[in-house]
Amino acid sequence: MPQYTTFQPKPYRPRMSAYWYLDQWHYLRYALRESSSFFVAYFCVITLIQIATLKAGPTHYAHFQALMRCPVIIILNALALAFILLHAVTWFLLVPRVALRQVLNRPTPDLIASTPNFMVWFGATLIVALFILGVF
Amino acid sequence: MADTIILEVERFHPERDTEPSYQSFEVPLRADWMVLDALNFIKDQLDGSLAFRWSCRMGICGSCGMTINGVPKLTCETLLMDFAPGPVRVGPLDHFPVVKDLVVEMDDFMAKLQKVRPWIVRKDDFKPQREFIQTPAQLEAFHQFSLCINCTLCYAACPVSGLDSNFIGPAAIALAHRYNLDSRDQGQEDRLDIISQHEGIWDCTVVGECSTVCPKGVDPSLAIQQYKLTATKEWFKSFLLPRGKN
Numbered sequence: 001m002p003q004y005t006t007f008q009p010k011p012y013r014p015r016m017s018a019y020w021y022l023d024q025w026h027y028l029r030y031a032l033r034e035s036s037s038f039f040v041a042y043f044c045v046i047t048l049i050q051i052a053t054l055k056a057g058p059t060h061y062a063h064f065q066a067l068m069r070c071p072v073i074i075i076l077n078a079l080a081l082a083f084i085l086l087h088a089v090t091w092f093l094l095v096p097r098v099a100l101r102q103v104l105n106r107p108t109p110d111l112i113a114s115t116p117n118f119m120v121w122f123g124a125t126l127i128v129a130l131f132i133l134g135v136f
Numbered sequence: 137m138a139d140t141i142i143l144e145v146e147r148f149h150p151e152r153d154t155e156p157s158y159q160s161f162e163v164p165l166r167a168d169w170m171v172l173d174a175l176n177f178i179k180d181q182l183d184g185s186l187a188f189r190w191s192c193r194m195g196i197c198g199s200c201g202m203t204i205n206g207v208p209k210l211t212c213e214t215l216l217m218d219f220a221p222g223p224v225r226v227g228p229l230d231h232f233p234v235v236k237d238l239v240v241e242m243d244d245f246m247a248k249l250q251k252v253r254p255w256i257v258r259k260d261d262f263k264p265q266r267e268f269i270q271t272p273a274q275l276e277a278f279h280q281f282s283l284c285i286n287c288t289l290c291y292a293a294c295p296v297s298g299l300d301s302n303f304i305g306p307a308a309i310a311l312a313h314r315y316n317l318d319s320r321d322q323g324q325e326d327r328l329d330i331i332s333q334h335e336g337i338w339d340c341t342v343v344g345e346c347s348t349v350c351p352k353g354v355d356p357s358l359a360i361q362q363y364k365l366t367a368t369k370e371w372f373k374s375f376l377l378p379r380g381k382n
Contacts, residue, residue, distance in 0.1 A: 008151075009150045011235050012150070012155060012233065013233045014231075016231070016299060024207075030295075094344075
């Protein structure tokens with residue numbers, strides 16, 4: 001019988017923490033970007049409810065407006081707005097970077113690649129703002 | 137400024153330990169020292185049992201990738217002085233099994249790399265009699281992806297790689313993309329079958345850290361997103377023209 005034992009390495013297999021996104025700021029930023037989709041869905045539901053109450057008549061719409069004035073809803077909407085801005089900015093920075101490179105076939109700085117998206121966004125915001133202010 | 141710095145090095149002995157622990161070493165803090173130099177100082181002067189990989193010392197071989205203060209980096213390109221006054225925490229690359237101390241097992245990565253066929257595939261009976269001439273534009277199309285040195289820092293930075301061990305991963309996809317873009321290659325279709333699976337490009341959620349940590353300026357995230365567009369276009373083509381494929 002040999003007087004030695006063969007080397008039997010047992011590699012250590014690290015497991016990722018359930019809170020891995022708290023380890024570094026860029027992971028947290030990614031987690032926030034992904035979770036912002038929840039608030040996009042929330043605003044879509046609010047808009048659908050608004051349209052439904054508008055269709056149902058003035059009494060229903062007045063109830064909807066009263067609900068929207070509730071402090072809890074205002075805070076929730078403010079939070080949702082912050083997340084939606086984060087969602088829009090991060091995706092506007094990402095999408096054209098890939099799409100433009102696909103067309104131009106060369107590296108394009110993120111900000112230059114994203115500029116058309118931001119311009120369309122600000123243009124649309126301006127039109128909506130002028131509409132609300134009664135310019136049109 | 138102090139003339140020494142503390143290095144907290146992750147230690148793991150596969151026959152003794154059940155999990156890694158940190159060991160502190162005091163090393164000289166020299167302006168021209170990289171973290172790799174400090175590790176070599178420990179190995180030569182303080183503890184010869186420390187295990188780590190290194191070779192070229194000039195950011196070419198890609199073997200000295202480690203996690204330095206939580207960020208995957210090549211130790212031969214990371215100045216020790218940047219972490220003064222310390223301490224500097226050095227560990228093995230995340231998301232890989234640890235063989236010993238700072239050495240990780242690369243078998244899974246190698247298998248994935250081979251799977252995507254990162255070489256020029258020819259379907260015809262092409263026997264070149266002279267060099268295959270490419271235009272500067274044809275070279276430019278794949279050049280940045282050909283700079284990958286397989287250091288696997290991108291795997292350590294990618295949380296998807298850590299959460300899903302089946303994910304083919306950034307470097308392998310970037311290298312597959314490099315050959316797809318090469319005008320000499322004819323293996324795009326074969327690679328697409330492998331990479332357009334769920335464990336390929338569709339597992340990527342665009343964290344983007346693979347591109348941030350790459351020491352050679354390769355953008356694997358871009359390769360994956362470009363591949364997604366290609367896969368989508370091919371799917372539409374096969375859906376609309378099912379008999380279009382030969």
